[in-house]
Amino acid sequence: MKAMKLVASGFAVVLLVFCCGIGLVNGEANGKVTASKSLPAQLGTAATRRERLRKARETSYKSVGDIEAQHAEEQRQGIVLKKLLRGDPTRKEVALTFDDGPHPAYTPKLLDILDRYGVKATFFVVGMMARRYPNLVKEEAARGHVVGNHTYHHVDLTKLSEEEIADEIQRCDDVLKRILGKQPRYFRPPGGDYNAKIAQISQSMGHTMVLWTDDPGDYANPGEDVILERTLGRVRNGGIILMHDGIQQTIDVLPTIITYLRNKGYRFVTVDEMLDATVKSSALQNGGAVGSLKLSTWRRAMRSHSLGDLAPRSR
Numbered sequence: 220m221k222a223m224k225l226v227a228s229g230f231a232v233v234l235l236v237f238c239c240g241i242g243l244v245n246g247e248a249n250g251k252v253t254a255s256k257s258l259p260a261q262l263g264t265a266a267t268r269r270e271r272l273r274k275a276r277e278t279s280y281k282s283v284g285d286i287e288a289q290h291a292e293e294q295r296q297g298i299v300l301k302k303l304l305r306g307d308p309t310r311k312e313v314a315l316t317f318d319d320g321p322h323p324a325y326t327p328k329l330l331d332i333l334d335r336y337g338v339k340a341t342f343f344v345v346g347m348m349a350r351r352y353p354n355l356v357k358e359e360a361a362r363g364h365v366v367g368n369h370t371y372h373h374v375d376l377t378k379l380s381e382e383e384i385a386d387e388i389q390r391c392d393d394v395l396k397r398i399l400g401k402q403p404r405y406f407r408p409p410g411g412d413y414n415a416k417i418a419q420i421s422q423s424m425g426h427t428m429v430l431w432t433d434d435p436g437d438y439a440n441p442g443e444d445v446i447l448e449r450t451l452g453r454v455r456n457g458g459i460i461l462m463h464d465g466i467q468q469t470i471d472v473l474p475t476i477i478t479y480l481r482n483k484g485y486r487f488v489t490v491d492e493m494l495d496a497t498v499k500s501s502a503l504q505n506g507g508a509v510g511s512l513k514l515s516t517w518r519r520a521m522r523s524h525s526l527g528d529l530a531p532r533s534r
């Protein structure tokens with residue numbers, strides 16, 4: 220396990236946010252996060268560690284409503300985490316995100332559809348899959364998509380120790396750095412399961428944590444009509460749509476989703492573009508003065524935002 224420098228990022232990160240539920244871990248929690256020194260005792264034997272990892276792999280997806288409720292609770296407690304829940308609600312754009320790949324049977328098909336329609340998307344890849352199929356990850360990046368970290372083993376991080384959480388994120392980072400030559404900027408916790416500790420670790424490793432506003436549940440193969448209805452009926456400005464790489468039904472409905480939303484006037488963006496636009500619009504909203512905004516002022520403003528402005532609609 221590599222020694223980690225988990226250093227909170229400070230004021231510069233403030234520029235990231237303002238309007239959309241993205242934030243930084245606040246000052247109170249903003250000190251260094253260090254892995255426990257008494258780690259071997261804490262982790263127990265290799266066998267118990269393996270068993271914990273096995274259990275943590277049993278992820279189940281958090282609903283959009285749960286994510287929204289968690290965000291509301293953070294706001295209530297004044298906890299501001301560096302995360303992207305949704306893009307700028309004033310911009311008619313959405314981000315398609317594909318988790319859990321790469322997959323040799325599906326990723327090439329997904330990439331071809333996205334190319335055919337001229338859509339750039341975001342792939343949250345699993346480290347062990349990326350290590351197995353590095354060329355697919357290279358292909359994703361080469362075709363202009365953003366590649367993000369989705370842990371090494373696809374685990375529910377809330378079931379792991381701090382050391383194990385950092386290890387899961389770091390190992391995926393390492394694989395992606397080897398393949399792409401650069402550190403991924405984005406991280407998505409499997410199942411949407413996170414807490415302040417996970418957000419803080421992810422932030423100190425250089426990531427913005429990305430959640431979602433729309434979850435058609437495609438991973439459960441509910442049928443093309445259901446995926447379409449769940450996606451098209453609910454999308455709003457700044458939507459982040461959670462889909463999966465490795466599902467045939469997703470591939471089958473993707474052209475319809477793209478065509479429909481485009482006809483409705485939506486533009487497809489990566490989370491990178493979404494975040495950049497959000498930062499710019501935040502600067503505009505504040506007369507371009509975000510850079511000189513005091514941290515305390517910014518925190519107050521973040522807290523005073525009503526959830527309705529920021530958070531996805533529940534289902």
Ligand SMILES: [Zn+2]
Nearest residue numbers: 318319409410
């Ligand atoms: Zn996943």
